[in-house]
Each structure stands twice: as C-alpha cells, then as structure tokens.
Amino acid sequence: MASTEKRRIAVTGIGMVTPVGNTTEETWAALLAGKSGAAPISNFDASGFSTTIGAEVKGFDAASAVPDPRLLKCASRSHGFALAAAAEALADAGISPTPEDSHRWGLAVGAGMMSVAYDDLKVVHDYATDENGYFDADGLMKPDFPASPVNFCRWQSNAGLGLLAKQFGIRGYATSVHTACASGGQAIGSALKAMRRGQCDFMLAGGFDSMLNPIGISGFCLLGALSTDNDNPTGASRPFDKTRNGFVLGEGSGFLVLEDWDKAIERGATIYAELAGDGNSLSCYRITDSPPDGNGPIQAIHQALGDADTTIEEIDYVNAHGTSTQMNDRSECAAMKAVFGERIDEVRVSSTKSCMGHLIAAAGAVEAAVCCLAIRDGIAPINANYENPDPDCDVNLVVGEPRPGRIRAALTNSLGFGGSNSSLVFRNPENVNSKEVS
C-alpha cells in the first residue's frame, strides 16, 4: 500500500435531518444538551405493537426540502430527509456541481431497505388475496387495481440515488450500498476510496432511512431487537448500561461534502476535518449476533487506523455504534478494548444513539457528521441514560455533561446485521497541518 501518496480528502459541508433536529446545528445543540428524540410513535397507530416508542423526525416539511414537484412525488419519507440533508451539506460547503464540473462530482449513499408502505400493501391486500389473506396474483389484473408508477419509482433500490443525482446535477460516479446498520459508514468509506483513486474530485456522501412505519417496525419487533420501555421513551436507549434492553428505532439522514484537500484550501473553504481512513470487515459469525470477543470489528478499526496512517495514540474520541442491545455493546467494547489496550481509559467514548435512537442505514453517516462537529468544537457529546455500569462495557463513557477537550482525531464505528463492520477516522485539520510541517 502506497500510503504516502494517498490523496487527502477534506470534509467541507455537513447536512443533517435527525430525530433531535432538522438541521446540523439544531441536531448538534440537542446532542450537546443531551436531549432525547424518543417519544411515543405518532406517525401511525403503534399502540398494538410490542414497542410503541420511536425517535421520529419532527415537523419535517418535505415540500420545502424538495422544490421540484416531480421529484417530490417520487420521494419517500426517507428520500425527503436525504434531499434536505444533502442540500444543507452543499449550502454549508458553499459549492455545488456546475455544468463544467458535474462529471467530476460523485455520489455515495447508504440507502434503507426497500420496505413497502403499509397503505400500498393494504391496497394489494384488498385486491389480491383470498379469504385467508393469501396472495392471489390475478387480483392485480382487476381493471381498477390502482397500479401506480409513482409508487414503483419510489420503491426502487436506487430511487434515492436517482433523485439526489437529478436534484443536484451530479453526473459522475454513483453508488448505493446497503449493509443494514453499517450502510452509512460504508457509503462514506466508498466515497473516500472513489476519491482516492481519482474517480471524482467532489463527492456527496451519506445515508438516509426511515423504518418508522408499520412494516418497517414489524421486522424489528419480531426479532425482539427494540427496547420495550414504552413508558420511558427518553430513557429507553441506554447504550452500555447494564440494564439496556434493545434499541430505539430512529429515522433521518446525514450527508457530507467531500473534496480534494488542496482544492478546498485553495478556494478558502472551511474544513471540518480530514476524512482520513476507512476500515471495513465482515464478522462471519452469525447473522444478527455480534462476536462476543469483538473479532470482526477489531479488524475494521485496525484497518481504519492504518488507512489513516495513524495509531490509537491520536484518537481522542470514539463515536461508538452503541445500539443499546446486550450483544452489540458487549462485542463493540471488547473490540475497543482489544484495539486500544490501556489507552481505552483515556479516549472519550459515547453513543449518540442514546439521544437520536438508531437511524439504521443513516446511522453511520449521521455519526460521521457528529465526529466532524466534535472535532470542530473540541467537545465530546454525551452517552445519555448511563446509570448502571456493566463490567463488560467499562470504557471511558462521556456521562452527564459533554466533555470538552481538543480532539486530534475521532473514530466512528458502524456494525450491521449480517456482520458488516465499518470504521472511519476523521482528523482535526490542525493536526493535518502540523503533520505536514513535521
């Protein structure tokens, strides 16, 4: 690996739509204040489900986020979040594709699962089932069956990608990935690789998801993956706490604008951080369970550090995957302890899922953005709701108050169902400069 010749990549724009805020600064302020986005689900009648709470995006106006009515029609709820977050990221960076450079702009997204809307499934049900509810294909041939091409478009696996490319005129490399909860991290990793190999000069990279609908939440309820603390929504997500009992389902989107470091400097851009390293491994253990010894996540973290030409010594903050399930948090802590050794007592660690809930395919992207903001402001957001220590999770959690202190580099982990692990390293721009001087 020719590490010395790696192209340096800058993060120059951030956009976020999350359960704790519909913009980056609103989200960041809420995370620093330890404000929870969880509440009883209001998007639909969830009263019969084993879990009735979730972390919903609130007061989101899709029409103002997606000015083109043709695009808006084809946009699902999560696509609306994506278009809004991406627009914010581009505005923040102060650049966007032009006809001259649009072919050098790329797009990498972590997209949510293609889960059908309940209302659409209900229509299929009403036309195309027998008396027991079993599917009967001929029902779709009834002349009045409302087959909607718009719904079909919205449902395509790369619909979000297509809408983003169109809205912003991105004509270069484009990829859409889905590795469950690791999707957002993997998308940003894919973007880094595409930029390093010279395929793009600018990239919009992020993730979006919304499974807070009857079909989306059903899959997790069936698996027993969600917290059932329905009477205590704001305390339900408590990563690393001994009494943790599942995650709180969230929704939203996060996007970063990435560009060539030298070009960003040249145009006088504000640089949040260097996107310095990507690590990516497969646990090959079980489909939902995490390896108790951290084998899998360990390799991803090592790779990310190596890819960033750094060591554990430079990492001052870890934004953990920390879902608040028994297995994930134990496995992740085992991995962190294996990699960081004694230094784990000095590195600030928090899972912002304690406030935002689990944004699934968007989680890694939103948490990457959190790392950039933590570096910018020199402060680590809190791991809320941590009360009962778990000896398996004895890492240096940021509890109570956000913890100030310069962050030279930050690490974020995203560990998905199916065993995909993504780790990213972001470096403080001042450390990039001092590195070059020395």
Added chain:
Amino acid sequence: MKNASEKIVITGRGIVCGAGATPDDVWSVLESGETAVGPYSQWDGEKWPVQVAAEVKENNRTLVPDRKLHKTISRTDMFGIYAADQAIAESELLAHRDALEETEQGPFNDRTGLIVGAGGGNYSSNYDYLPLITEAEGSLQKFGSELSNMVTPMWLLKNLPNNVLCHVGIRGQLKGTNACITNQCSSGIMAVAESASAIWNGEADRIVAAGHDSPFEPEMVLYYHKLGLMSSEAPKPFDEQRSGTIFGEGAASVVLERESDAEARGAEVLGEFLGFGCCSEATGILDLDPDGDGVRRAIEQALDDADLAPSDVGLICAHGNGTRASDLTESIGIRHVFGDAIPPVTGFKWAYGHLIAASGIVDIVMTLEALRRKSAPGIPTCEKVDPEIGDFPVSTESVTPSSDVALVICRGFGGMNVVVALRATS
C-alpha cells in the same frame, strides 16, 4: 488511477439463470439460438399480458443443499449463494487456504473480501404480512398485537438485502473488505468493478464478487408493463419491432485476484479485468438522456481506466434490454465513441431475460466465455435493426470478436451507466 504493474485476473466463475446453472450450460443455449424465455410456472399467467419469463429451473436443494439455510434466506439469496459457491470452487481459493499453515489462515481470511450486488428487496416478501392484514380487519392496532402470532420471527433476517454477503462470508470465512451494492441494475457489475478497485487499492488480496436478483414476480411484471417496458415474448434488442424486456432471475459470481498471486498458487487464469467506468446521467429515476451521454462517458472512462483505444475493443456486450428508449440511446452512446468503426455488438437478454441487479455480472461471465471461445453468439431475435439506430454491427449469427478485449455495458434506473473492460486469457 491504478497500479498498472498489477494485473487483476479472474480465477473462478459461477452462474445460474434461466439458461442453465454452469457457464457451459448457458453457453450452449446462447450458441443454439434457442431462448430460455418461455411460459412461467410461479403463478398462472393465463390472465396476464406477459406470460413468459426466463425462470431458473433447478430446484432449491440442488442449488443450496443445506436444508437449514433455506429457512433464513429468500429465493434471490439462494441464487447468489449458489453462484458464489461455484466461483469459489472453480478458483480453488479455499482449498488453497486450507492447505496453508494454520497461523496463515487467519490473515488470509482477513485479506479476502466479498462484494455483492443485490436487488435489495422483493414485493413478494411483504406478502407474508397479508394474512395478518386480513386478521386485523383494517385495524393497525390489531395488526401490531397479532404480529408475532402471524408472521415468522425470522422475517427480517430472511429479507435482509445483504444476506448473500452474510452467508457466503460465514461459509467461507471471507472476513476482509466487503460491500452490498443496491444500485438497481448496476449492482452486480459494480460489485466486480469495486472488487478490482479494492485489490488495486491494497484493501484486499482477493475478492469474491457476486450479483443476484429475482425480479420476476407479479407486481414487478405489472408495473414494468404499465410503464411500457415489458415485451410479451423474448426481447428483441435493437430490432425495429422491439417492444420491451422480459424478466429473468439468477446470479453470477467471479473470483478476482492479482495475476502474480494466481500464478504463485497455480490457479488457472480465465480472464483479466482491465478497467471500468461508472456515471449517472442525473436524469432522475426512469428517464434517459436522449443523446446517450452516460453510455458515452462510461465507455470513455472504462477505456481510459484500462489504457485502451477504441480500436483495441473487439466485442461489445450491450445492455440491450429490448426497450425502445434504452436500446436507441445505448446505440447513440456507442456511436459517439466508436464512430464508423464500431466492433461487433451482441447482447444476451434475448436468451436469459433481464436479471436486473444480476444482469451485468451475468453478462461479464458470458462475455468472458465468448472471448475465450473466440466466438460471440448473435442476437437471433434482432431480425431487422431499427432504422432509427442506423448501421449497427449486430448479427443474428455468431461472429468472431475482432480482438481479445470486450466491453460489457450495463445501464440502470437512476440514470446509471457502468462499463467494464475484460480480456480473455486463453
């Protein structure tokens, strides 16, 4: 862009589609000129406007013998697992690993990647909820409370888009870099392109790339039909009478590694990955640039990436899905690059239908086969090239590629265009 001294070669292939479950079987169908598109069996098509498809005929247990595994995977996953198993077996990659010293096996696994292109989801998977909707009589509250009595707890796991990644990984302990690409039609071909890039980049020493899909299902047929994208018979790419595409289903897989590594372990080299191009036309979900802009740019990128001149290309395997707009704009894009010197063009969807997420990777395996055999099957359903397309070198008969280099073109929703350049090793 890449380290030119490192050749990336293909040392294993797997394929399953309506035309067969080995490269040789599928080749026989392509050579015979007899399409595998025919009446389907998954539902009664009598009342349907489209009554044919290219269904996989092999039964589940032939493809994936592990009975337990079938409880946690869907039909598309079965295809992907089968194809990856075949490719890994042909490459003898794991046999090689298992012969290493035990201490070397862990690092070998950590440096072995797996990149999968997946369809991302099926309408039919959601039908598991239909009896619950009946039971709930329109009440969402009851839907929630009866959920666990009516739907399998495994539902989400059975339908994860990244299942093939997970299960092939577990079976082979492929623990290195990985991705599951869900980019509609571009997914499978991008899995191959990203794999080669990752090896060039030093992220892994070898990668299994796979792509799988089972788009053939009632709602998909209906919506494609409503959008005017479906034919009622085997597709007729580039023909003046073409009226749309027909679904296939299946998967393909290739094993990629450095030529030097393949030689060192004595693996048979089947072909070489030369480079790729990938771009969006920024036209939204369904629309296409009328000037073939994305096709042109993706071809130019692939040629540049592979250090090739247009005149080096001896064969083009076109996307050729048989729809009016896609075939026309594809031909325009090709003409922009090659002018009057277009190499022989073929395409295989007339034989095994359109496999959507798996379409590009299935075409890669069969294009490699055509280069190796120095014979490119024609498009027997293209009897008269569309005058609007003009003079275009497609043939109903087999032709001889004019060199050992081919381009595979894959187009998809989202304005996607991906082109891969391959060379045969004979």
